[in-house]
Amino acid sequence: MAKAKYGYGWLIKWIIAAILLGIGIFMVLSDDVVYTVTGIAITIYSLFRVYPLLKTLNKEVLRTINLFEILIGVVLGVVMIYAGVKGLDSDQADTWSKLFRWFLAFFFYLRGLVFFVSTSFFEEKTEVPKFIFHILALSLGAVLVMWNDFDASTLGWLFLFVTIGSAIYLSYDGYGGYRKYRQFSKSLNTKKTKEAEVKYEKDLPKEDIDKEKDTPDPRIDEEEKEEEETYIS
Numbered sequence: 001m002a003k004a005k006y007g008y009g010w011l012i013k014w015i016i017a018a019i020l021l022g023i024g025i026f027m028v029l030s031d032d033v034v035y036t037v038t039g040i041a042i043t044i045y046s047l048f049r050v051y052p053l054l055k056t057l058n059k060e061v062l063r064t065i066n067l068f069e070i071l072i073g074v075v076l077g078v079v080m081i082y083a084g085v086k087g088l089d090s091d092q093a094d095t096w097s098k099l100f101r102w103f104l105a106f107f108f109y110l111r112g113l114v115f116f117v118s119t120s121f122f123e124e125k126t127e128v129p130k131f132i133f134h135i136l137a138l139s140l141g142a143v144l145v146m147w148n149d150f151d152a153s154t155l156g157w158l159f160l161f162v163t164i165g166s167a168i169y170l171s172y173d174g175y176g177g178y179r180k181y182r183q184f185s186k187s188l189n190t191k192k193t194k195e196a197e198v199k200y201e202k203d204l205p206k207e208d209i210d211k212e213k214d215t216p217d218p219r220i221d222e223e224e225k226e227e228e229e230t231y232i233s
Helices: 009-029 031-047 050-056 060-086 090-121 128-146 152-203 206-214 218-230
Strands: none
Touching (some): 009 031, 060 090, 090 128
8 A cells, every 4th residue: 555645634724714714704793702712712822831931931030920921811811711601691791892802902911011021121032023923912902992892793803804814725725735635646546557557467478468569450450451442543
């Protein structure tokens, strides 16, 4: 059996694209889903940073500051998950909408603030993309504070656009992978056909092969005969 050169990653990408698109559409229709997905994203982002971040920071004060920020992020994420899973009554919807806006503003602003404190006062080195991202985080935190009309449905539409873009990218990338997979499958079948022809020739005795080569094709003789008869005057 030949070793597969291309796997089934294209299929996984298509499935993920469909799931992302479904989540994006559903988030526009339900604020509870927005709270849950946002809370899960913040919680995962916070928890997955703990070990690599604290392991690589050189100063104890930086570890303490970043750990404090991570704990706040986890608390905010868990509260959002709780609100989304529990489901909100119509009386609570307005209050949670305001809290949601302030939670997000505080999360982004705190991330930017901790970053610039680390780089400005504790000489933590950084890169240009990281610097630009945290400028945007501070700006986004300030915008959310001033944006009184921002609510979960607004973020739901933003998520929808992001999921549509991600689904298109994954689908296109999966299409490229599927095309390569089919080309590989075609090469396997072509190789098997050639191997079968070679095996057939090897199995035949040498005299039979020579006989087949020396035996004239009767169809050729008939065609030559017809041509000769055509030109007889």
